[in-house]
Amino acid sequence: MAELTTMQRALNRALDDALAADERTLVFGEDVGTLGGVFRVTDGLKAKYGGDRVFDTTLAEAGIMGMAVGLAMAGWRPVPEIQFDGFSYPAIDQIVNQVARMHYRSRGAFDMPITLRLPSFGGIRAPEHHGESLEALFAQVPGLKVVAPSTPAEAYALLRQSIEDPDPVIFLEPKSRYWHKDTVSDEELEERLPVGTSRVVRPGRHVTLVAWGAMVARCLQAAELGAEDGVEIEVIDLRWLKPIDADGLAASVARTRRAVVVHEAPLTAGLGAEVSALITERCFAELKAPVQRVTGWDVPYPSPVLEDEYLPSIDRILDAVQTTLEYRRG
Amino acid sequence: MTMTTRDAGATARPAAQAHADDAALLRRLYRTMATVRRLDLDAVAMQRQGIIPGYAPMRGQEAAQVGSAAALDLRRDFAFPTYRELGVAVGMGVDPVAYLASHQGAWHGGLWDAAAARLAPINAVVGGAVTHAVGWALGAKLDRTGGVAIAYFGDGASSQGDIHEAMNTAAVSRLPVVFFCQNNGWAISVPASEQVAGGSVAARGAGYGMPGMRVDGNDVIAVYDATRRALDRARKGGGPSIVEAMTYRMGPHSTSDDPGRYRTLDEEQSWLARDPLALCEQQLRRTGTVGDGFFAEVAETAGALADRVRDDVAALGGRPPEEMFDFVFSNPPAALLGQRRAWEESRHG
Numbered sequence: 001m002a003e004l005t006t007m008q009r010a011l012n013r014a015l016d017d018a019l020a021a022d023e024r025t026l027v028f029g030e031d032v033g034t035l036g037g038v039f040r041v042t043d044g045l046k047a048k049y050g051g052d053r054v055f056d057t058t059l060a061e062a063g064i065m066g067m068a069v070g071l072a073m074a075g076w077r078p079v080p081e082i083q084f085d086g087f088s089y090p091a092i093d094q095i096v097n098q099v100a101r102m103h104y105r106s107r108g109a110f111d112m113p114i115t116l117r118l119p120s121f122g123g124i125r126a127p128e129h130h131g132e133s134l135e136a137l138f139a140q141v142p143g144l145k146v147v148a149p150s151t152p153a154e155a156y157a158l159l160r161q162s163i164e165d166p167d168p169v170i171f172l173e174p175k176s177r178y179w180h181k182d183t184v185s186d187e188e189l190e191e192r193l194p195v196g197t198s199r200v201v202r203p204g205r206h207v208t209l210v211a212w213g214a215m216v217a218r219c220l221q222a223a224e225l226g227a228e229d230g231v232e233i234e235v236i237d238l239r240w241l242k243p244i245d246a247d248g249l250a251a252s253v254a255r256t257r258r259a260v261v262v263h264e265a266p267l268t269a270g271l272g273a274e275v276s277a278l279i280t281e282r283c284f285a286e287l288k289a290p291v292q293r294v295t296g297w298d299v300p301y302p303s304p305v306l307e308d309e310y311l312p313s314i315d316r317i318l319d320a321v322q323t324t325l326e327y328r329r330g
Numbered sequence: 331m332t333m334t335t336r337d338a339g340a341t342a343r344p345a346a347q348a349h350a351d352d353a354a355l356l357r358r359l360y361r362t363m364a365t366v367r368r369l370d371l372d373a374v375a376m377q378r379q380g381i382i383p384g385y386a387p388m389r390g391q392e393a394a395q396v397g398s399a400a401a402l403d404l405r406r407d408f409a410f411p412t413y414r415e416l417g418v419a420v421g422m423g424v425d426p427v428a429y430l431a432s433h434q435g436a437w438h439g440g441l442w443d444a445a446a447a448r449l450a451p452i453n454a455v456v457g458g459a460v461t462h463a464v465g466w467a468l469g470a471k472l473d474r475t476g477g478v479a480i481a482y483f484g485d486g487a488s489s490q491g492d493i494h495e496a497m498n499t500a501a502v503s504r505l506p507v508v509f510f511c512q513n514n515g516w517a518i519s520v521p522a523s524e525q526v527a528g529g530s531v532a533a534r535g536a537g538y539g540m541p542g543m544r545v546d547g548n549d550v551i552a553v554y555d556a557t558r559r560a561l562d563r564a565r566k567g568g569g570p571s572i573v574e575a576m577t578y579r580m581g582p583h584s585t586s587d588d589p590g591r592y593r594t595l596d597e598e599q600s601w602l603a604r605d606p607l608a609l610c611e612q613q614l615r616r617t618g619t620v621g622d623g624f625f626a627e628v629a630e631t632a633g634a635l636a637d638r639v640r641d642d643v644a645a646l647g648g649r650p651p652e653e654m655f656d657f658v659f660s661n662p663p664a665a666l667l668g669q670r671r672a673w674e675e676s677r678h679g
Contacts, residue, residue, distance in 0.1 A: 062495055066464065067465035069462045071469045098453075106444045108657050167659045196665070
């Protein structure tokens with residue numbers, strides 16, 4: 001029976017079920033206990049599982065991630081939250097030098113089954129440091145896996161998958177989609193979305209749009225509009241940003257022969273460059289146009305009144321689609 | 331709550347008196363310290379001879395390291411070292427070859443089984459492992475094992491924000507952690523006087539509402555006693571504490587360092603008079619339980635071990651190169667396995 005729910009509730013359910021499934025799972029972070037998190041993703045979990053397993057930490061992001069390393073070394077399965085994307089910068093040393101490397105450094109003596117939940121990306125008219133897109137930064141770090149859901153059902157399945165994974169996963173939650181309602185079926189609750197798999201959200205013949213997080217919904221809107229003009233746009237939800245489903249990308253682009261990658265992060269050295277390179281490496285002969293990138297600009301994430309000027313718009317996405325359709329060699 | 335049990339330079343030895351009848355402990359500590367001294371000198375020599383590319387000598391810190399490690403309960407405690415912890419490693423029973431494998435270049439973290447040894451891999455981020463001790467201690471508290479985490483760090487690391495985060499969190503939650511600071515006077519070239527505001531890391535405990543004990547870090551019994559008190563307190567649910575062992579890095583920061591550029595020979599020689607190994611020998615002789623023969627036998631045994639360690643380190647050679655890939659993940663993604671295959675093909679043409 002399908003249930004209408006939000007991503008925020010789906011994430012809450014995933015944490016609830018993960019806590020119930022494995023008593024070594026711990027949920028912690030700033031304000032995640034009594035308050036239930038500033039986005040209420042951990043709402044009710046402390047009351048249900050007790051303050052030993054769901055607890056507030058001190059306001060210290062490096063300390064939170066260092067604590068996660070130590071807990072993992074002691075055989076626990078930590079699911080820390082850092083309250084906002086931009087707040088993870090003080091913890092970068094712990095994430096990069098410790099979380100990502102302890103399994104390596106210890107020659108496998110210690111698994112690091114840490115899932116860092118990080119409310120991410122923009123679009124919610126927030127203060128500075130509350131709208132960052134850090135996927136490329138984390139994807140560059142050996143030892144980390146990176147994922148971003150786009151729907152409630154995906155959020156549930158990917159979070160369960162991430163928590164069960166024996167390696168560190170950076171779980172980027174698209175804040176602007178927390179309250180978007182969608183159906184989640186019982187089958188989807190049983191589903192796992194293996195590391196490195198993507199999904200064709202909408203099939204199409206003429207061009208492939210590649211996106212993740214909140215940009216998936218925007219690409220679907222663009223595809224709707226494209227269809228009105230007879231352009232059949234395929235939309236891929238990448239989900240896993242490291243490792244990337246290169247085979248899935250290649251299978252789609254081999255058919256459509258055109259690709260546009262869309263992300264909120266700035267253009268330069270963004271993950272779009274990696275996606276573009278993977279597609280070009282595998283589909284050079286089939287490509288009818290250079291892979292286009294529609295991204296944020298190379299500027300600090302702007303104030304709320306400028307947010308819509310920064311984020312990829314439907315018009316910019318359709319312009320890029322048009323560019324690939326009109327491209328002529330030589 | 332700062333308790334200054336002994337300042338560096340003090341001559342009275344009440345702690346040693348208290349243990350006068352515990353000569354067996356002192357013999358054990360002396361043996362380990364003398365072994366570590368020999369291994370440390372040999373490691374420097376091995377670097378000079380080109381057997382290992384670099385090393386961080388710990389000569390002068392034997393009492394601080396061996397005394398604190400000896401206080402641990404290896405069935406349930408866990409230690410988080412820095413990169414200058416040969417004495418802790420040997421004191422905890424880690425094969426010196428596995429420790430020196432880090433400096434030989436085989437593997438950054440060392441080659442011992444860190445989970446079995448209850449000694450985390452060498453951590454080269456200054457202060458980087460101290461918050462791990464806090465997390466480990468929380469885990470031990472939840473598991474009710476009675477285990478305590480000991481976090482090693484230095485006067486230089488005491489400036490790092492991670493140390494504050496760790497101490498504050500451990501104190502707020504009354505976690506079983508011993509913050510063991512080896513104040514060896516120098517953070518490479520910067521003296522503790524220009525590093526530690528207020529002059530004492532132990533005194534900072536007051537701000538966190540936890541005990542801070544400053545001890546003569548060159549007096550192995552004083553270190554052992556202070557560490558055991560801190561461990562006992564943590565084990566009984568009393569929460570964390572700081573032990574600041576006042577000691578001296580008699581050698582350079584590393585085999586690439588030149589202390590002549592920043593400190594005087596007079597200073598180094600003044601600390602020679604407080605050589606922890608010599609002090610321990612004096613304490614042991616005062617017990618009247620050992621004679622010259624004991625010291626000769628310890629030296630001979632340490633020498634034989636050092637010879638074996640030298641041979642084994644020299645024979646370590648390289649690692650199976652696929653380890654570069656195989657330890658990154660517990661469950662490696664196909665993309666990385668693909669890179670591993672590409673690497674294999676590139677090697678075999």
